[in-house]
Amino acid sequence: MSPTNHQVRLAARPSGLPKQSDWNFTEEPIPTAGAGEFAVAISHVSLDPAMRGWMNAGASYIDAVEIGDVMRAGAVGRVTASEHPGFAVGDHVYSDFGVQEYAVCDGRGAIKIDPSLAPLPTYLGTLGLPGMTAYFGLLDTGKLKLRDTVVVSGAAGAVGSVAGQIAKIKGARVIGIAGGEQKCRWLTDELGFDAAIDYKAEDVRRALREAAPSGVDVYFDNVGGEILDAVLTRLARGARIVICGAVSQYNATDGVRGPSNYLSLLVARASMTGMVVFDYAAEYGKAAAELAGWMQEGRLISREHIVEGGLSAFHDTLLGLFAGENTGKLVLRVGSD
Numbered sequence: 001m002s003p004t005n006h007q008v009r010l011a012a013r014p015s016g017l018p019k020q021s022d023w024n025f026t027e028e029p030i031p032t033a034g035a036g037e038f039a040v041a042i043s044h045v046s047l048d049p050a051m052r053g054w055m056n057a058g059a060s061y062i063d064a065v066e067i068g069d070v071m072r073a074g075a076v077g078r079v080t081a082s083e084h085p086g087f088a089v090g091d092h093v094y095s096d097f098g099v100q101e102y103a104v105c106d107g108r109g110a111i112k113i114d115p116s117l118a119p120l121p122t123y124l125g126t127l128g129l130p131g132m133t134a135y136f137g138l139l140d141t142g143k144l145k146l147r148d149t150v151v152v153s154g155a156a157g158a159v160g161s162v163a164g165q166i167a168k169i170k171g172a173r174v175i176g177i178a179g180g181e182q183k184c185r186w187l188t189d190e191l192g193f194d195a196a197i198d199y200k201a202e203d204v205r206r207a208l209r210e211a212a213p214s215g216v217d218v219y220f221d222n223v224g225g226e227i228l229d230a231v232l233t234r235l236a237r238g239a240r241i242v243i244c245g246a247v248s249q250y251n252a253t254d255g256v257r258g259p260s261n262y263l264s265l266l267v268a269r270a271s272m273t274g275m276v277v278f279d280y281a282a283e284y285g286k287a288a289a290e291l292a293g294w295m296q297e298g299r300l301i302s303r304e305h306i307v308e309g310g311l312s313a314f315h316d317t318l319l320g321l322f323a324g325e326n327t328g329k330l331v332l333r334v335g336s337d
């Protein structure tokens with residue numbers, strides 16, 4: 001175990017794709033827990049497209065990370081010392097501990113997790129915020145109904161792969177959109193999607209005409225941009241579009257591309273609604289229990305894409321999200337379980 005705490009701090013606000021020089025790698029003594037706190041040795045850090053937005057200045061659904069701060073990130077680890085009545089040495093915990101190897105926490109926002117139920121990285125994916133996002137985005141914002149035709153973009157990623165599988169469990173017909181033949185095959189052959197469209201090789205609009213002949217009832221949008229515009233042309237009457245994210249736009253330097261086909265909403269009497277997972281915090285427990293149940297029954301497959309490189313691999317691994325290098329939830333290992 002390292003005697004010091006290594007950290008990744010935001011050094012500069014990027015324009016476009018983040019650069020290595022946008023980060024500072026620092027080291028400090030391992031922090032100790034004071035009264036009402038516990039210390040944690042972090043094993044895995046979550047890498048999320050949203051990190052790109054948190055690097056920008058300005059108001060959003062959450063405060064920007066300030067220059068010099070440890071980069072915000074969800075993480076899991078093991079309690080190594082505790083002065084907190086609710087957490088004991090040896091407990092496994094999740095919180096936004098940041099991109100570092102050790103952290104101290106006063107318990108706020110920390111959740112105890114059970115490694116005998118699922119491996120620790122699963123609590124950053126299917127049983128963590130991506131799983132919650134898929135669950136509430138589809139069932140609450142998307143108002144999924146039996147026999148709906150559902151389209152999910154970013155379908156082989158952390159949120160998309162869970163959203164598509166929940167839709168299947170709930171009796172929908174599901175079409176995934178993802179980059180590359182291998183990802184598309186994973187969606188249909190292993191996750192049970194009814195069809196998959198490789199947006200890098202196919203014309204999405206034309207492919208949707210074949211895969212969703214009677215139109216799209218729910219579009220779970222993770223990517224925005226051209227794919228959103230293509231799906232807008234195929235809406236069924238009363239369709240619901242869930243604006244979960246727009247990863248294709250997060251590094252844009254010349255403004256976000258809006259949907260030029262938005263008048264399809266009028267024609268289809270459709271809606272397009274944004275959702276933020278944090279609004280459902282009070283209900284995470286219920287959703288996690290249901291997701292864990294489906295996993296135990298073998299109806300929901302959770303896949304984590306774990307990069308073993310430690311903090312020095314953080315920058316390159318983060319860029320991988322924008323190049324589609326991950327299948328399932330992207331996680332960086334920074335310490336032992």
Ligand SMILES: NC(=O)c1ccc[n+]([C@@H]2O[C@H](COP(=O)([O-])OP(=O)(O)OC[C@H]3O[C@@H](n4cnc5c(N)ncnc54)[C@H](OP(=O)(O)O)[C@@H]3O)[C@@H](O)[C@H]2O)c1
Pocket residue numbers: 047048049050129130133154155156157158159160177178179180183222223243244245246247248249275276277278321322323324325326327328329330
């Ligand atoms: N609203 C909320 O509360 C909330 C919470 C969590 C996440 N999100 C959003 O959910 C979305 C998915 O997040 P995630 O964590 O599950 O990430 P992810 O899907 O696991 O990883 C990102 C994926 O996006 C795809 N991608 C990258 N650039 C693209 C482009 N230009 N066009 C189309 N696809 C592109 C890549 O897959 P391909 O190989 O298929 O291109 C990549 O693997 C993101 O937009 C994120 O911001 C929202």
